[in-house]
Amino acid sequence: MASNSVRQVPLLTLLLVACLVGFSFIPEQFWSEYELKPIRLFSSIEKNSKPVLPENPALIADVSEEKEPDSVTVAPKVITKDSGLVASVPCPKGQTCIEDYDSTGQGLKQIMKALAEEAQHKPVRIAFFGDSFIEGDMLCGDFRDTLQALFGGKGVGYVPVTSPVANFRVTIRHQFKNFKTYSVQEKTPGGPPLGVSGYSFVPEGNNVVNFKTAAPYGPSHFERVRLFYRANQNSRVTYTLGKNAEQSDSLAGQGYLTEHDLHTSGDQIRMSFGGSLALYGLSFESDHGVYVDNFSMRGNSGWGLLGVSESMYQQFNKLQHYKLVILQYGLNVIQPNTTQLGWYVPKMMAAIERIKRGFPEASILIIGVSDRSMKQEDNYISFPSIPYLIAAQRKMSQKTGVTFWNLWEAMGGEGSMVKYVNAGLANKDYTHMKYAGGRKIARLLTRAFLFEKKKYDQNRTAGTTPGALHKRPGTENASHSDASLTVRNTATKRDLSGRKPESVFR
Template identity: 20%
Template sequence: MLEAFRGRRWAFILIPFLLGALDWALWHFGSRPAVPRHSRAPRTVRSPVPPGKPLRLAQAPSSAQPVQPAPAPAPAIRRALPAPSPRALKLHQIGEKLGVRPEIGLENPCVLQSGASCSRTALTPFFESLDTLASGKASTPAVISAFGNSLIAGDRIVDVVREELGGAFGDGGRGVLFVDRLAPYGPRVRAGFARGGWEARTLGELKLAELPFGLTGVYHVTTEPRASSRFQLTGEPRGTLWWLDMPRAGRLSVHVDGKELARAEPRGNGQAQALTFDLPPGARNLDVVAEGRGAVVLGVVLQHQRPGIVLDTLGVPSADANLFLRAQEDIFRAQLAERSPRLLLFILGGNEAKRLEWGRSNLAEVEEGLRTFIRRSRAASPDSACLVMGPIDAVRGGNGPNKLTQRPYLDEVIGIERQIALAEGCAFFDIFSAMGGSGSLARFVQAGFVHEDLVHPRSHGLDLLGQLLTDALLRGWVESEDPSRQATLAPALQASEETR
């Protein structure tokens, strides 16, 4: 009798878990017919504003100039989707109710072809890093540099990507951090606990700030002597302080558990500097201390050397690709090269669409800004994989039955981002289609997953977007294991149009 009771008890525990795992499997591979990759819900077709010059996809190499590189070696492991986390299972259930379309995957074009198979795709460098992590052969982290606007500035979407990939391939630590939050609210995932006077400036502001920006698109300047910021340490062996050597600025120093560890000696030459320091084993707290006013910090890097995923959240409120170009190019390139990412991730488009609607920009400017920003980033990190994610659905208030109507210019921006991504040898993810296409944000609003501004998702809305991106990356990693199959997913590409 006792044994029978125990058997029934374990059945009650295991059956819900197995059903949840089956539900997750259907989320990834589903029994529904495949949906065309670019199809979207029907909506009103809008006439695009003519750009300065037509944008086109790069063409496949001609037969007169065959490309025959040696075939890429097979992955060292058999790629398989990792087991779903409890959060992923929960978000799957929420997504089913909201009508998301998880079958919408990445466009991962072949950038180097060998006969009928593909030797290299846009995401090969990142996927090879995942192989190395999964096989246990990695000795260092795989860094992702994620550029974006307010959609990721709060760190929620990319935090899901960071945690889900970290759970599957290892956690490499925090990466690039700020001395304080950009607003007096929100999480401190990527910021220290500031004390004293610090003023934050960003490249997303309407008026360009006085001092140069670097990779982060943000700097903090002290307004009071002895301002400081504290970071709790978790065993990181080294750290780096990015700072500007401004004339008449106060000296900066780094303290560990109350003792000075390193000091930035200013010369007043206006140059960006990097102060690197070793952290003693067992250290608990790191303090960045400014002795006077005018000291400028561009960022703090705290990272483990163990294998795993590190995701640098480089999100700036109100930013678009053109505003990211406000960063001083030599500082941007040096700092991005120092980070040596395996994946450049661009999450842009929402602000571009709004500025088109307001008449503050045109399609030619949007096109040129994104192309230039991608090229600048890839020039600083030429061995990185590259992925562009388009804008989410966007709505505005209305009257009558059309209380929420879709904002204009989404089609145009999605089309431009997709074409530039593929032409530049980057992958593309259409998050608009994946979240359900036209009308999807209205469903998010009805579920309470969007703020009152009807622009910024919140709570499970943000988490769901992060999960869709994570699942697309993982499915792309598994699907691209077969080079011959990959060659059928997207045509081979050559270099895009010459810089204009």
């Protein structure tokens, strides 16, 4: 006679609860080491007060040294070549400016020089790495559209062969089937080398991928398509442009990352591939202007950047010549009471250094973590741990000599995510933006970016060079109308496609 297993249910339930309670006391760095979120069984009843300030200045900047956003601090300086005199260039009041920790004070020189001298006759590329905060071309799409309206360009830039958020992205329509995907998160052994985005793809039988422009959310057509692949022996790509006849090109097997220019234009392309290939992505573009390549990966803390070899970054850069690399991470690092970041900082700094070596021609901009809220009793409050991570991100920027932008402060600081949710700009997970919220963040980033462009242009005209800056830019009482002159003057300009960037500056 079979035993009655119902009697075992209470025992199994008690065992499960005991395991969950035990897991709740495991240190957070244990879960972070494996890219997992910590289990906090009692998070809804724990007291969530603001944490004590960091005690280890070697790893994290002292938050107590930070001033309020509207206080007066030291501003960036300009050194005149002729006289050697130093003049202040204050950050406009009410704006969060980019902090430059390059030893020369010229951390954004590469991208600003390229915009001034190259964008009118060749592509100027920006690599935007991030987590789920930018997936679906959130934020990136509006940032790209504004820069293209100001400096030219037509196309969304790099798109992977497949994507887990293809149905969510609105700037290009993307369908695919029969490709095997490898990524830094899955860590499948025996796969091909991972590409710049952290993914690689192997075509299987009857594979097909289709891309179509998505006006008005993206460009109405593309003028050039470039394919990135790796093959040890020759293969083929078959493609159809719109309703035109099918074409076929040979793909040379050279054993390293290779670019194939399809020399095509239109609003839709359908492709299939032969065997013996590792595919990475395609770039939709024209022969000039600005392109912002979205390299988002859900669940990535930034450590995923180390999953791509330095050699692969260098190979992509040899073909793309990026002038700015943006790193936006942090949402997958913090929990409400994450105050010790010694487990995270060294590895993330190693990732930043790898990016610097992989893209030696590029300026580097680290974007601080956004606001994130949790429920406490009947209200939502910001994670008390956010200032700790921002301090760590600023300190990493200082130590690696790159630029930093405090997104949390730009959003409004503590409690800002609740305001975004209430205004319909963010989702009710109190973590991720809606497209309208992404557009607002893009506006804030673009203003900070264009302020740096204005300073660069002024220095260039006057024959001056920025001096070293190691302190946070201040918000001295400057003329807001003068500081926003670039924004207002460009709001009425249109590029050849008829777009103008006024929506970003409303």
